[in-house]
Amino acid sequence: MGKAVVIAMLLAALLGGVGIWYTQTRAYYSEVAGPVSLTFSTGGDLTTLPASEVRAIASVSSPLGFRACFAHDLDLLTVPDLADPHAQAAPTVAPGWFDCFDAKQVAGLLDDGLAQGFVAMKNVAFGVDRIVALSADGRGWAWHELNECGRKSYDGTPVGEACPDRATYTPLTEGSL
Incomplete structure (x- = not known):
């Protein structure tokens, strides 16, 4: 029983590590x-x-x-x-x-x-x-x-007048120019 718990914990840690690696290097990026x-x-x-x-x-x-x-x-x-x-x-x-x-x-x-x-x-x-x-x-x-x-x-510092209005700001969309 103890070996099964240790194996399950190690497997969970391994899968968690792979998941974190994947999300940091692959999941949120695309060409x-x-x-x-x-x-x-x-x-x-x-x-x-x-x-x-x-x-x-x-x-x-x-x-x-x-x-x-x-x-x-x-x-x-x-x-x-x-x-x-x-x-x-x-x-x-x-x-x-x-x-x-x-x-x-x-x-x-x-x-x-x-x-x-x-x-x-x-x-x-x-x-x-x-x-x-x-x-x-x-x-x-x-x-x-x-x-x-x-x-x-x-x-959290006040941004001042030199900054665009965040509520109405439209970001660049690739290929839109």
Whole structure:
């Protein structure tokens, strides 16, 4: 009887662990079907980023779950005319199965000056900006980060007038631009 209880407990722990692993790495992510909105926004104007070979994932549970990899043919010297530089760009870790997005590698390229980060679009979701990193060798990555409105909103600080009205805010839907 004691062995059966121990085996049942171990089996329950194993199944629970597999369930947690699956939900964290697979269940809430899916590849984005259709066009991905890779644009630069400056002063309200949108400029489409000339991207090819785009692969993207998004999480149904959080706007911060977006990641994308792509190729580009931009001259990095002209990009600051199209988008605001983002010196503190810090890519977030993607699930291991999305192998084109290696956050440590992208962060290293940004730190070494071999890639540049830009705010591609502010408020793609309430309090969330789309960040793009571009390398001189034609690779690009995109992810979402909390902006000042998001940080204030989620820590309970009053957001102020510079933030959009959350009650009437409409987030970006991929392929809607």
